[in-house]
Every structure is written in structure tokens, then in C-alpha cells.
Amino acid sequence: MSILLLTGISVKQASAQKVYSCDSKYDADIKVFVVDSKYDADLWVYKVDSQYDVNDDGLWFFCDSKYDAKKKIFFVDSKYDADLLIYFVDSKYDAGWNNANKKYLIY
Numbered sequence: 001m002s003i004l005l006l007t008g009i010s011v012k013q014a015s016a017q018k019v020y021s022c023d024s025k026y027d028a029d030i031k032v033f034v035v036d037s038k039y040d041a042d043l044w045v046y047k048v049d050s051q052y053d054v055n056d057d058g059l060w061f062f063c064d065s066k067y068d069a070k071k072k073i074f075f076v077d078s079k080y081d082a083d084l085l086i087y088f089v090d091s092k093y094d095a096g097w098n099n100a101n102k103k104y105l106i107y
Contacts, residue, residue, distance in 0.1 A: 017060045017106060018051055020069035027066075028074035030105050033082035040079075041087035042102040046095040057103075058095030071106060 022028045035041050044058050051061045051068075063069040076082050084105050089095055097103065 017054050017058075018063050018068060018070045019060050020063045020066040020072045022066065022072050022074045025074040025076065027072060029071045030073050031076045031081055031083045032073045033076050033079040033085050035079060035085050035087050038087045038089070039098065040085060042085045042099040043087075043097055043106075044089045044095050045086045046089050046092040048092065053092075056092075056095065057097055058089075059092055 054061045
């Protein structure tokens with residue numbers, strides 16, 4: 001039973017989303033567009049203040065260095081140029097996937 005518990009903890013930690021906002025789309029792993037409507041988004045994102053709070057889908061910590069981040073993102077000006085559509089939510093409890101088919105982009 002303790003093995004299952006430890007496995008669950010590591011899976012939870014693996015979902016950490018530490019991101020770095022790049023200045024160039026060529027340096028980025030993912031091109032992101034912020035939509036105006038929650039329901040147009042693939043992922044509902046809540047920006048956390050500490051890297052230790054990123055223990056669930058949609059909780060993003062913006063790193064100061066690209067070397068500390070798990071993913072490098074670039075914010076594009078058009079949703080048609082984006083790999084992932086996000087919407088920033090006001091509560092961490094609202095964060096999560098609206099379109100789980102895009103999960104592969106983050107992990």
C-alpha cells in the first residue's frame with residue numbers, strides 16, 4: 001500500500017508546471033494564446049506565487065530563468081498561431097483542463 005501512495009505522490013509532483021516566457025517563438029516549446037472566454041480555452045491557468053504551489057494541472061509558476069522551467073512558452077498574437085489556448089482564472093480551484101487532448105504539450 002505504501003508503494004501505491006509513493007507512486008501517487010510522484011505522479012502529482014510530475015504534473016508541476018514551471019514555465020518560462022520566452023522572447024522568441026523559436027526558443028519556445030509551446031506557443032500560447034490567451035483567450036477572452038473561459039470556454040474557448042484548452043487549459044484554465046492560475047498563476048501561483050511559489051514554485052512549490054505547482055502541484056496540479058493549470059497551476060503555473062513563471063520562472064525567472066529558462067533553465068529552471070519545465071516548459072518554455074511564447075505568447076502569440078493570434079489563436080491560429082497557438083499550440084495551446086489558455087484562460088487565466090481568478091482561483092486556483094478553477095484551474096484545470098477544458099480540453100485534455102492537449103495535455104501532451106505540457107508533459
